[in-house]
Amino acid sequence: xxxxxLVIVETMFCDNEHDQDILRTYFERFxxxxxxxxxxxxxxxxxxxxxxxxxxxxxxxxxxSWSIIDNSELPSNMKVRIWxxxxxxxxxxxxxxxxRMKSPNKHAPQRDRLFQVAHSFIDFPSYRSVIRVAIDDxxxxxxxxxxxxxxxxxxxxxxxxxxxxxxxxxxxxxxxxVSNDGVDVDIVSMRxxxxxxxxYSLEHATVGTISTLSPWGIxxxxxxxxxxxxxxxxxxxxxxKGNAPGFIYLRWGQNLSNYRKDYHVAxxxxxxxxxxxxxxxxxxxxxxxxxxEPVEFGTFGKKFxxxxxxxxxxxxxxxxxxxxxxLADSQxxxxxxxxxxxxxxxxxxxxxxxxxxxxxxxxxxxxxxxNNDGIYLRAETDSI
Numbered sequence: 416x417x418x419x420x421l422v423i424v425e426t427m428f429c430d431n432e433h434d435q436d437i438l439r440t441y442f443e444r445f446x447x448x449x450x451x452x453x454x455x456x457x458x459x460x461x462x463x464x465x466x467x468x469x470x471x472x473x474x475x476x477x478x479x480s481w482s483i484i485d486n487s488e489l490p491s492n493m494k495v496r497i498w499x500x501x502x503x504x505x506x507x508x509x510x511x512x513x514x515r516m517k518s519p520n521k522h523a524p525q526r527d528r529l530f531q532v533a534h535s536f537i538d539f540p541s542y543r544s545v546i547r548v549a550i551d552d553x554x555x556x557x558x559x560x561x562x563x564x565x566x567x568x569x570x571x572x573x574x575x576x577x578x579x580x581x582x583x584x585x586x587x588x589x590x591x592x593v594s595n596d597g598v599d600v601d602i603v604s605m606r607x608x609x610x611x612x613x614x615y616s617l618e619h620a621t622v623g624t625i626s627t628l629s630p631w632g633i634x635x636x637x638x639x640x641x642x643x644x645x646x647x648x649x650x651x652x653x654x655x656k657g658n659a660p661g662f663i664y665l666r667w668g669q670n671l672s673n674y675r676k677d678y679h680v681a682x683x684x685x686x687x688x689x690x691x692x693x694x695x696x697x698x699x700x701x702x703x704x705x706x707x708e709p710v711e712f713g714t715f716g717k718k719f720x721x722x723x724x725x726x727x728x729x730x731x732x733x734x735x736x737x738x739x740x741x742l743a744d745s746q747x748x749x750x751x752x753x754x755x756x757x758x759x760x761x762x763x764x765x766x767x768x769x770x771x772x773x774x775x776x777x778x779x780x781x782x783x784x785x786n787n788d789g790i791y792l793r794a795e796t797d798s799i
Contacts, residue, residue, distance in 0.1 A: 451555035545620035560661030568616035578651035584608025737767030
């Protein structure tokens, strides 16, 4: 066994997208993602394998990606591959949600099969540990980020020597709001973890055990109930506080309905502005929060939830766990929505349950929790 750790970084470019205009737009973003991974500064005890999944019908974009890779100066302990795959002739099984339709290979079981085939050549047991992390095709990393995630993972194993598999979610990151006049970047601590930060790490890896441990599958909400569910599968789930933020979650286009992400932010440490996304690649690390101190591991309290049922008479009963969460100085309100439009409302109060009468079919209930600083929790039911 070597004393080096294998870090597998995965990304996937526009999985099941075929519109050439959309692909052209997204490849302009992906170029920055690609360059940010290729520019990583790695410690000597890391071997990095960067796997880029691209379907074989995207030949033009595969060639463009290789051109960027071939013209980059890579450290000796980084290897890069583009793994080409084919979409099934009959298409994918029906799926709910745009994300599953556009990116079926980021979801099980497709992602597990894809990983296993693409990485079957690796002698996993020869490494001290194996780390899996992913980055979406429109975000980016600062140059020290992989080394920071590696530091976090090593501390995780030291803090949890009994854990065979760690699922870790660093919460310090950056959010970049892209507009025509530049990028406004907030340095924040989140109430959740995101792809680009969340990782799996295990010290006795085999291709069989690691293939089902996709970073895309780690939950964003790192609460007690989710930690218990993963523990039943032999996985120790923890948030990570105190990490040096090096992941930049980019928000493209102010016309997005959820462009701002303030309601996911627990604390803002600072902000800065740059002229373009590309300029973030050379942004000096010393201007960002840095830390070599031990990080903190834990789980958040129970997740805020809302449930609803509809009677045959058209009454929608809703309940939440608002009161059991014991949220200080907080109130809750409810919207009744139809096709995304509010058709009824229950004003802010301390009551976490109630009913809407004469509700049409195909509605859902959305709950908001606020304190003196504004709304900080949201939850929504499925359509009923």
